[in-house]
Amino acid sequence: MITFAIFFFFAAIAVIFAATVVLHRNPVVGALSLVASFFALAVMYVLLEAPFLAALQVIVYAGAIMVLFLFVIMLLNLQHQEEPRTRPVQQFLGYTSSAAFGLALIYYLAKFGVTQLPDGPFVSDARTVGIRMFEAYIFPFEMVSILLLAAIVGALLLSGRTGAMGVAPLSSSTTTENLAAPHDETPHIEVAP
């Protein structure tokens, strides 16, 4: 009974804040609404008996990735860049086609989706997930760590400071007066998840 109330409440929060991301002009408000939406999704994961993943969702998504988004929005001072209005044709086509897609998806999910309840509890604590990860999924795990290293190196190269890796920046017309950054020689601040 009370789980249904929790489900509807947090589902409503997730949907409303997701709609705010799409509809609001200001990207800062959009980023913060997305954080609220991710929190609501973490509650959904708890309802799905995966609390480890709920904590990971808050740590990785709401706590690291969205902080990165907020840093970029605030440092580039994007709030004053008023986004030009989308052309009415594009708006109309965008809304109608996504609405049609969404309605079709929901209809088929309601009709053919899995309806019987799962039997028994689901053991998904950290120990079980960890054992499965290091036994069956060890190769993807190592590949993901190499991929993260590649992402760090790529982000450092792209950010355009001279001498960051001993090479010239990839974009040649980088000017530092667009960045609201201090002038002293600070090392790169990278958010590693």
Add this chain to the structure above:
Amino acid sequence: MHGIDWVDVGLSVLKIAIVLGAMLNVTPIMVWVERRGSALIQDRPGPNRVGPFGLFQSFADAFKFVLKEDMLPAKANKILYTIAPMFGLIPALTTIAVVPWGRPFALPGGRLFEPIIANVNIGILLIFALASMGVYGIVMAGWASANKYSLFGGIRASAQMISYELALTLAAVSVLLAAGSLSLTDVVWRQTGSFVLFNVIKLPAWNIFSPSMWMAFIVFFVSGFAETNRMPFDFAEADAELVAGYHTEYSSMKFALFFMSEYMAMATMSALVTTLFLGGWDIPWYTEPATWIGFALSVLSFVTKVSIILFIFVWVRWTIPRLKYDLLMKLGWKVFLPMAVVNVVIVALFIARGWL
């Protein structure tokens, strides 16, 4: 509604009331300790007018905060400016819910009273998750104030916090690896008892005395200073450099909220250091009985340890000068992160060889 255990609900409400009362009272006590402690270190009297030994100074401060004018800068973003201080309170008040503060004992009805508000088995992950939320308060406060010094202070403080969160997390991982569980109750239970060092001294089995985890203690403790924006890492509020950093434009109760959340975060960090490394509620060289006497003694032991760490926070603030910002970031990434990783490897080695 049938099926709800009302005694359980009542006990939970009691636990929440106790912990909330303790956390909310930390700020006035710490303000007094800070001001008298700093006066002691700087060889001056400190506040001694308001009440004996200046004990009512915190009341005077609270009065002042309530009566000041609450302003809003003209160009500030109203919604973000108002909710930013509330985000600072989230990590301070919610992470204390998974910290055990006493020994579980049997109530007269046969029920076990566990002095921890939420005994989930992913306790430490919740702490990391909610500690990441503290960054949002600072970033929003710095940006919504429409003041470039606040923005610089906010960005620097949040960059510092996310950098030291990594070292903090990895240092805690060493402890969790040794305990074999993510729950803080298991971490504390593992630290009860004692062991003999070099066949000479009998030490309590706390993690700080363990030969594999003392490096993690140093990393965790110093990163705790950085996480709570205390000296020598208080770049966010560097008085002489950025006016007051991210809370320059805040006055009256909103500033009081920032102020309170800083002291509460300090108390939570002290509680975490105590639980992970100093044995939590364990009394050294003594096994507590599982009765209410044992419970009371263990709570006293916990509060004593937390108070000692809080005093060390104050002591360090008035002793060590502030680190320069790029040196601070170098310390976090190039010294503490490798140290924490090496410590995880050492603990894993100890476990594999059976010494732990």
Add this chain to the structure above:
Amino acid sequence: MIPTHWFLILSAILFTIGVCGVLTRKNGITIFMCIELMVNAVNLTFVAYARQFHQLHGLLFVFFVMAIAAAEAAVGLAIFISLFHHRHTIDVDEANLMRW
């Protein structure tokens, strides 16, 4: 216990909102945020099916998707910053030439 197809419908709604945002907005950062929303909707589907069939594969897949989305966010934002330095605008319609 909540039926699984409710979670699937919630995931479909979030995915649709994300698609709508990607198609309609012109701000690069907002499009990126809508892509993250779509990825999260798919994560919810994975976890819902993992619970339904008591398989841990769904959870582990979500774990890897989160790690990859983090890497993608870092590199994507670095690309966006470079783009912003060149064009001094956030409109993605302005990134319409293949050369700098």
